[in-house]
Amino acid sequence: MxxxxxxxxxxxxxxxxxxxxxxxxxxxxxxxxxxxxxxLTPVYESKTQLLVNQAKSEQQLYDSTEIQTNIQLINTYNVIIKSPVILEKVKDGLKLNKTVEDLNNQIKVSSATNSQVVEITVQDTSKKIANQIANETAKVFQEEIVKIMNIDNVSILSKDEVVANAAPVKxxxxxxxxxxxxxxxxxxxxxxxxxxxxxxxxxTEQDIENILDLPVIGVVTNIKDVPKPTNVSRPDVAARVTQRGETYGS
Known part of the structure; x- marks a missing residue:
């Protein structure tokens, strides 16, 4: 080519x-x-949402500075949620036969830009286990963050519910x-x-012209062998042979 x-x-x-x-x-x-x-084993996903916001009384107005502070704290919260301090308690609370590293790999923490909502996403081969891990992680974090940072500004916005006919994510x-x-x-x-x-x-002839860049001036075709006739049935030939035989015999 x-x-x-x-x-x-x-x-x-x-x-x-x-x-x-x-x-x-x-x-x-x-x-x-x-x-x-x-x-491949089906993998299911569960999501739980946390709201980072200090509880307000009816007389208090929202302070934009405090909201910005809460947003900045979310990056710290995202790290704490997946820390051994939280995951050890999740593991013990659910009596899971998993290591802290396994839980860490199953959990994903994310938040939208300039949002006070933190989303905890858990994937597991069991929909029920994924649901339990997501909800337990949110619960443990809400309880422990008060002790860790002495701040009570986390509330559970939504819990994940087990759906019987839930489709796997992968x-x-x-x-x-x-x-x-x-x-x-x-x-x-x-x-x-x-x-x-x-x-x-x-x-083909075209291959020769393309590769050698020379015109084809002749082609030798493949001639098949023609089989020789085995029986001669022409009457004139048979008659001549008979006549010659009679002449030689006389």
Whole structure:
């Protein structure tokens, strides 16, 4: 194959090995579906929200300076929530057969910019366990932050509830199958181009003109062997043979 190919030549290469591209695509997408549905363990997600805000009486007005202070404290709270001080109590409270490091990896703490709401997200292979960890973490943090920082400005905004027919957040079979089709197409096209590049044989007159840059002035065709006749049934030949036999015999 030449160093550079035209769009037409590329199309011809892909058309010639179209079966290979389809075969690889089917194999990869099927493997992706099998892994997604039968091998990977479903993972469920639970979320709990905390509100960082000092309780106010009816006579008090909201102070913008205090709100800004609460927002700045959230970064500190995000770290404390995943600290061993909190997670050890969560582990003991739920009697989990997990390490603190395992819990840390399961929990994600986030907050929107300039927001006083902290969101605790937990992922686990059990929807019930994920729900318990999320709610227990929020509860323990609300209780312990008073002792740790001597500040009582955290309240639980929403708890997660267990839904019977909750769908797992991963794996996502349809997305995985779509990625499998895309990867299969890329692999198929790449392998087709590689095979064409490594193929140095000349198959047609066009290949000779393209590679040698010489015109083709003649072609030797492949002549098949013609079988010899076994029986001669022409009457004139048979008659001459008979006449010659009679002459020689006389």
């Amino acid at each position: 030449k160093e550079t190919i035209s769009l037409k030549e590329l199309f011809q290469i892909l058309r010639k090995r179209f079966w290979l591209i389809i075969l690889i695509t089917v194999i990869v997408s099927t493997a992706s579906a099998v892994v997604s549905y039968f091998i 794996p996502k079979p349809l997305i995985n199958i779509g990625l499998g089709v895309l990867i299969g197409l890329i692999l198929g096209v790449g392998l087709s181009l590689l095979m064409e590049y490594l193929d140095n044989t000349l198959k």
